[in-house]
Amino acid sequence: xxxxxxxxxxxxxxxxxxxxxxxxxxxxxxxxxxxxxxxxxxxxxxxxxxxxxxxxxxxxxxxxxxxxxxxxxxxxxxxxxxxxxxxxxxxxxxxxxxxxxxxxxxxxxxxxxxxxxxxxxxxxxxxxxxxxxxxxxxxxxxxxxxxxxxxxxxxxxxxxxxxxxxxxxxxxxxxxxxxxxxxxxxxxxxxxxxxxxxxxxxxxxxxxxxxxxxxxxxxxxxxxxxxxxxxxxxxxxxxxxxxxxxxxxxxxxxxxxxxxxxxxxxxxxxxxxxxxxxxxxxxxxxxxxxxxxxxxxxxxxxxxxxxxxxxxxxxxxxxxxxxxxxxxxxxxxxxxxxxxxxxxxxxxxxxxxxxxxxxxxxxxxxxxxxxxxxxxxxxxxxxxxxxxxxxxxxx
Numbered sequence: 001x002x003x004x005x006x007x008x009x010x011x012x013x014x015x016x017x018x019x020x021x022x023x024x025x026x027x028x029x030x031x032x033x034x035x036x037x038x039x040x041x042x043x044x045x046x047x048x049x050x051x052x053x054x055x056x057x058x059x060x061x062x063x064x065x066x067x068x069x070x071x072x073x074x075x076x077x078x079x080x081x082x083x084x085x086x087x088x089x090x091x092x093x094x095x096x097x098x099x100x101x102x103x104x105x106x107x108x109x110x111x112x113x114x115x116x117x118x119x120x121x122x123x124x125x126x127x128x129x130x131x132x133x134x135x136x137x138x139x140x141x142x143x144x145x146x147x148x149x150x151x152x153x154x155x156x157x158x159x160x161x162x163x164x165x166x167x168x169x170x171x172x173x174x175x176x177x178x179x180x181x182x183x184x185x186x187x188x189x190x191x192x193x194x195x196x197x198x199x200x201x202x203x204x205x206x207x208x209x210x211x212x213x214x215x216x217x218x219x220x221x222x223x224x225x226x227x228x229x230x231x232x233x234x235x236x237x238x239x240x241x242x243x244x245x246x247x248x249x250x251x252x253x254x255x256x257x258x259x260x261x262x263x264x265x266x267x268x269x270x271x272x273x274x275x276x277x278x279x280x281x282x283x284x285x286x287x288x289x290x291x292x293x294x295x296x297x298x299x300x301x302x303x304x305x306x307x308x309x310x311x312x313x314x315x316x317x318x319x320x321x322x323x324x325x326x327x328x329x330x331x332x333x334x335x336x337x338x339x340x341x342x343x344x345x346x347x348x349x350x351x352x353x354x355x356x357x358x359x360x361x362x363x364x365x366x367x368x369x370x371x372x373x374x375x376x377x378x379x380x381x382x383x384x385x386x387x388x389x390x391x392x393x394x395x
Contacts, residue, residue, distance in 0.1 A: 023069060079137065090119075095382075191369065204324070288302060292337060304341060325356075
């Protein structure tokens with residue numbers, strides 16, 4: 001029987017070459033389980049369709065010198081987008097996942113409509129810059145900082161965009177391109193990115209604690225994202241931890257509400273509330289961490305309080321989820337100063353403490369996850385479009 005379940009030899013061959021070095025036809029037959037004549041027909045079809053290309057020959061063996069095949073450089077490309085309260089990132093990659101272009105801009109607007117418009121402009125600019133050299137645009141994957149509803153279009157509680165929602169983020173982005181667009185939560189995608197290219201590659205059950213402007217957790221169980229009934233699994237900013245305010249009592253709206261939770265806005269609020277500064281108060285979280293590393297007492301107290309609050313969040317997650325690994329990520333969470341105290345506190349609170357690591361991907365974890373879902377969708381579309389059934393399957 002064929003190793004691939006899509007029912008076509010061409011689809012099986014293409015799927016094999018997505019993540020492989022160049023392979024010969026006998027090697028493709030071995031990998032897919034189809035007979036060599038069937039694979040030869042599939043290779044001809046994929047060559048004619050421009051989806052694969054020849055990649056030289058394999059020398060050194062006896063007999064005929066076999067030709068190698070690879071994914072064609074012009075088979076198509078995907079775009080990954082990471083929408084954040086402070087920055088927007090757009091990346092272009094071919095169907096092998098190799099990046100070709102990345103652009104970053106400061107988030108200029110407030111509210112979903114303005115941010116969506118800026119994002120659409122960046123996507124269109126990426127399409128123009130790429131032109132036809134990679135083939136057609138196959139899919140766009142978008143990471144966004146809010147709860148994504150079951151329809152895959154509606155988002156709410158995007159406080160760091162200055163918009164509590166709900167609102168449709170997908171429609172204006174779909175209007176910018178002639179390709180499918182898929183949307184997911186930024187922390188969920190950071191977890192997928194970490195599993196693909198970070199510390200969680202061989203871990204089936206883990207949590208990704210993202211700490212940036214605010215805080216959230218991506219939960220992966222047996223390799224699948226846990227979303228919950230409303231798409232809000234992992235919204236740990238609402239945990240009733242000591243010192244936290246119930247959501248109904250948090251002041252303001254949009255970004256103002258982030259000051260009531262761990263993360264960048266909460267740390268900035270703590271800087272203003274602390275009266276132990278001998279010199280000028282730091283004006284950014286980066287300055288705060290620098291002063292803490294230099295031993296400034298007030299800065300160290302705020303950083304240590306943040307680490308303890310994050311440890312309580314991790315311990316609460318462990319009590320209901322029991323992960324093997326917890327990754328600390330985001331612009332703040334991946335700071336090395338937090339990890340030792342988080343580890344120490346979690347080990348004191350949790351009977352079966354997980355391994356704790358700072359993210360291997362830093363601030364591009366969500367963008368990496370957006371690239372992953374774009375690639376998965378584009379590859380699935382191509383493989384399933386090859387609908388001519390194989391005439392023969394190796395027994």
